Amino acid sequence: MKISRICAFVLLIVVGSVMAFADGINDPKIIIQGVNGGGSPQGCGPNGCQGVGVNFSFNIPKSGKGFVFFTNTSGKNWTSLALIETGVPANAISCTQTLFLSCTTKTLKNGSVEILLSGIRGGSNPRNGIKNGQSFDIGFACVGQSCWTNGGSVMSGHAGTAPEPGTVALMVTGLGAIISRRKLWKSRLKA
Numbered sequence: 001m002k003i004s005r006i007c008a009f010v011l012l013i014v015v016g017s018v019m020a021f022a023d024g025i026n027d028p029k030i031i032i033q034g035v036n037g038g039g040s041p042q043g044c045g046p047n048g049c050q051g052v053g054v055n056f057s058f059n060i061p062k063s064g065k066g067f068v069f070f071t072n073t074s075g076k077n078w079t080s081l082a083l084i085e086t087g088v089p090a091n092a093i094s095c096t097q098t099l100f101l102s103c104t105t106k107t108l109k110n111g112s113v114e115i116l117l118s119g120i121r122g123g124s125n126p127r128n129g130i131k132n133g134q135s136f137d138i139g140f141a142c143v144g145q146s147c148w149t150n151g152g153s154v155m156s157g158h159a160g161t162a163p164e165p166g167t168v169a170l171m172v173t174g175l176g177a178i179i180s181r182r183k184l185w186k187s188r189l190k191a
Contacts, residue, residue: 059155065148070137088113
């Protein structure tokens with residue numbers, strides 16, 4: 001009887017592992033990369049790249065797979081990009097990208113899913129975000145039998161931008177002025 005319990009337990013672990021592994025294989029994938037020499041073999045595609053600002057929206061390809069092509073025409077470099085979608089749960093999305101340091105997914109309070117690309121750095125393996133004027137594509141891929149079930153629906157994007165160097169300088173100068181005035185005010189109170 002003890003051997004049959006052990007065999008049943010081992011069988012349960014094996015079946016559970018296979019199901020978990022199979023579920024990971026069937027996750028739909030989102031692919032974000034630069035075009036025209038930035039990692040994408042397609043360039044801007046047959047219809048060119050659509051110019052977008054910091055906030056934009058687009059339709060997921062109706063088939064649940066394929067690429068959409070954009071150019072950052074916002075006038076600012078993007079240090080993050082949040083894509084919001086509904087229909088595919090966060091834990092079922094695999095993310096591949098070449099422009100930022102990380103890509104994470106999470107379910108928002110309203111039930112939609114945020115795919116967040118963030119972080120930049122230079123060096124030998126640069127991740128520069130999406131620069132002003134740079135073209136990029138967003139790909140929707142099937143993995144195994146699983147595709148984007150919400151093909152044809154609208155996905156929205158919101159880019160985060162780093163402050164311009166002049167803005168940072170003004171902020172530091174303003175902070176310095178506030179600290180100096182506070183010190184002056186404290187010294188007058190003590191006198």
